[in-house]
Amino acid sequence: MDIRVAVLRIEGTNCEDETVRAFRALGAYAEAVHLKQFYSDMIRDDEVRSIWDYHCLVFPGGFSAGDYVRAGAIFSARVKSVLRRDLEEFIKEGYPVLGICNGFQILVELGALPGFDEDKPIADEPQMALAINDSNRFECRPTFLKHENRGKCVFTRKLKKEIVMYPVAHAEGKVVFPRGREEEYLERLIENDQIVFRYVDPEGNYSSYPWNPNGSFYNIAGICNVKGNVFGLMPHPERAFFGWQVGREEEVFDGKYVFESVIDYLRKFY
Amino acid sequence: MIAEVYIKLKEGVSDPEGEATKKALNLLGFKNVKRVSSVKVFRIAIEGVSREEAEKEIEEMCKKLLANPVIHDYDIRWVG
Amino acid sequence: MIAEVYIKLKEGVSDPEGEATKKALNLLGFKNVKRVSSVKVFRIAIEGVSREEAEKEIEEMCKKLLANPVIHDYDIRWVG
């Protein structure tokens, strides 16, 4: 069966090409789809799409709508207003949804992450925030991530390495939970096996800036929902997919596992 | 009608922008500056509804888009 | 003492943030929103000087760092 992946975009989304490329390199059919293709009546028939045309949705990196107001806020509000029902259904049925960088911000603003409630995969309002980096600057730099998921996340099941290197490039990536409830959130995340990646230094120790590039709580770089099929992370696996992207001689590199895992998951179940 | 919507960080949420601005001001020689916090304001011109309804709509806008309740408080002031 | 410094774009200077926010609000169904402009506010706590001197210092801060008179208007309001 052909695995079909939609990489969603609006104005300012700008990592769609390399994200599509990553899926295609592994034999899936992936295409960039403008949000309007899902709902707008000005779109011509041959370009109209439905979310049910796909097995996997990806919110890629970039600056959707300029990241004005807040990173990801406008894209997520637009998704919520036109696609909420479908998307909730999509997640409930177990189809995977991935958010990279700006995509993670969108999933958080959407209320799809941390996604504690399996029956209501999109909360009415955001449960966490990706706030401005402690450095108060946009930073583009390589980061080391420790993979801590015990098997729930469908996007990292094929990942056998303990530490991977994916670069980050963002100004708003600091994980913040509601004040005073951080420990409670953390416990739930750990218990539910929702923590996927944490920033570490080259030796694998949890460390502060620059190894934790934004000041994230508990060094969190990426989490999944309680079901394991919605995954968001600040670092960019699609920028570390091929060896040549990171100065390595190997043909492929750490980023590949994210895409491979989800394709494998889909092949098995659908 | 014009409303100003203030989006502030909640008490206790760190404010790197305010801190960086304070540091820069201190470096420029403004030693009396003890604290800076940054606030985002949207001036919204709204028409064709009563002020009451408008206020309700703006509340909605804050909830749907302008603020994230985990880190923000908001505040609406009518200026025209 | 606490001053709020309002930094707005001058009339006629384009405001991509305001425009993007308006577009998003309209798409979300808030059709009554006719215009949005973005304003930056810094709340500055300043100590050890008289209000008059403080006001002068803040003027200076605006000129040196916070605003650019070519595109911004600024406005100082004491709130505490």
Next chain:
Amino acid sequence: MIMYREIYPGVYEIDILNAGDEELVKISEEMGLNLSLDEMKVIKEYFKNKGRNPRDIELQALGQAWSEHCCYKSSKYWLKKFLLGFKTDYVISTEYDAGVVEFDEEHAYVVALESHNHPSAVEPYGGAATGIGGILRDVLCMGAQPVALVDPLFFGDLSTPYEKLPPGIKHPVYLLEGVVAGIRDYGNRVGIPTVAGMVFFDESYLTNCLVNVGCVGVAKKDRIIPSKAGGEGDIFILAGGATGRDGIHGVTFASAELTDTESTRSAVQLGNPIMKEPLIHACLEIVEKGLLTGMKDLGGGGLSCAVGEMALAAGYGAEVWLDKVHLKEKDMKPWEIWISESQERMLLTVKPKHVDEVLYIFRKWDVPASVIGVVKGEKVLRVYYKDWLIYEMEIEFVTKGPEYCRATAERREKVEVDEVKEPEDYAKVFLKMISHPNVASKEWVIRQYDHEVRGNTVLKPLQGRIGFETHGDAAVVKPTDSWKGLAITADVNPWMTKIDPFWGTASSFDEMVRNLVAVNSEPHSFADCLNFGNPEKPERIWEFVESVKALGWMSKEFGLPCVSGNVSFYNETPYGGVAPTPTLMGIGIVEDVRRAVTSNFKREGSAIVLVGETKREFGGSLYSKVTGMKCNVVPKTDPKLLKRYSEAMLEAFRKFKVLSCHDPVEGGVAVALAEMAICGMGFEVSLDFIDLFSESNTRWIVEVKEAEKFVNFFKERGLKAKVIGYTGGDKLNYGKFSVELEEVEKAWRSGFSKFLR
């Protein structure tokens, strides 16, 4: 008395037929035309023959078209004489907004480099952002996908005390932070990686900062779009942002000395990356589907220049309906609409049958677009506003513009001065050099730019061990599916050009070539952005002419074509002019990106080889700068020899296992070695004073395994190379002195960033 008579609402006729000299000058001033008396007289003569007076819109159009910025009136003569015209067989076109060069069978790459100096001096954030916006459009209008941005920047000293700032001048720290933020916020939002650049400090930039921006794009060869109208009957479509009062008189602003930085607002804009980003997608979709015949960006001079140039280039005329243009402000006068420089706009010519499809694509991307005119056979441009014909001039008269060969005056020092001697305390001087802001780590800037978006950046500006990176020489991007790559570098040495514009420019060219070769790429083409002072001053135009001469000479003798360029004059205030700054952007071809070479030392115990010859040349050097020892002996170079060395280096890369390579620039071999070591591997070398600090051209430092064979390889070709030492340890041991790696690293990492937030 001058007569202004309203003939249609908002359209005035100006009585120049009865105007004397004084009044002509006054008209030019009152209307902000920035035209000289002689130019005004030519215009008067033209309208006399027509038997009528001009309208405001016509005079405004002439003011735009005849500005230095648009028609290169002071530079054209010299550029033609010395620089242009040399092409290699792989150059596809150089006549439009950006140069187009063959990349492989199927693809071409597109290059553009431009200045955005005056606007950035007045409003650094918006000025720099719109600079990025503009250069992207130059590349886009050729039908190319932008793949990389470059930003060479020049400021006054960061340590300048506030009291020393002339009135109205903004502090270099404020300017630098604003400019970097502007480039960051625009470049990152549109999703084009900023992969290279430079930041240079010199007191001459205190009152005139320079902001140059470059862009490289890639297009399918059979989809390259000319910046000209396709044919009679084609429809003009204006797409993108609405037209407003912003940017009016931008080009005339850029074509005069900057006198007052606060009252020139209309020339300054903020730009809107979130209009640009979908505009790029929409235009490229239209290009891919083959729906247009020509495309041009709206930059300086707005519609007036774009329509005129598109029509003239094709040998046609045009008719434009101004009231069809979508506006930001309702009450704009026709002439304002005509010359507004509002950002984010593109002009397309489209066959009538494709108009609907094109408009649909723009609508899909939420990009406003309107049909605003039609291409005509007769070489006349007519502009209508509602039903009134308000503009009618021969296109050639307007768009060609005047050309001057201005008087020059040499200012080169005739007597050689060389007071340079060995330092008393080597280590102390060396640490000063390594922490000088021109040399120190630019990480603060580089990391704020997304230099990896699009996922194709192979060699990044920071290289080596993660968390401890050093500077690279050129960035390498992989723009297509093949293994072929493009190396990109930006270079100029203003300290050298200041002393001797000829040899300084030649040295800058040499440095550009060295950087391309150092990463294992074959130098392929270059673009230039010539930033100079007021060309009406004989000494300034002399500097310009010397620089252009040197560029032309190096280009032809080396065999590297200049495919695109830009001239920015009037970088001058009453406090002085800028050091002559011919910024160069070099492009190299990397046969296989997996074989690109980085600059950091890789292995303990490898041999370090210095390729090339070091002479006593301290003019404009960092050593003479930090010690205050005078020297005006600027390094010389020989393009033929540079070519031989470059070819030998590239052959050596194929033959030998080269672990790392870097070229000595400011601070000579001493500083270059330190940069290679900074990721965490020291070395031991033995060098004399000249070898350490002189800045002679045509040299590289190479880390290799088979040192002897490598050195012999050069000797066999009559070229120089010698082993100067070995890698290893945690000291930088130069023989004459030795410093701890850690201390050097600290000095290098903080030398620049300590001034910034």
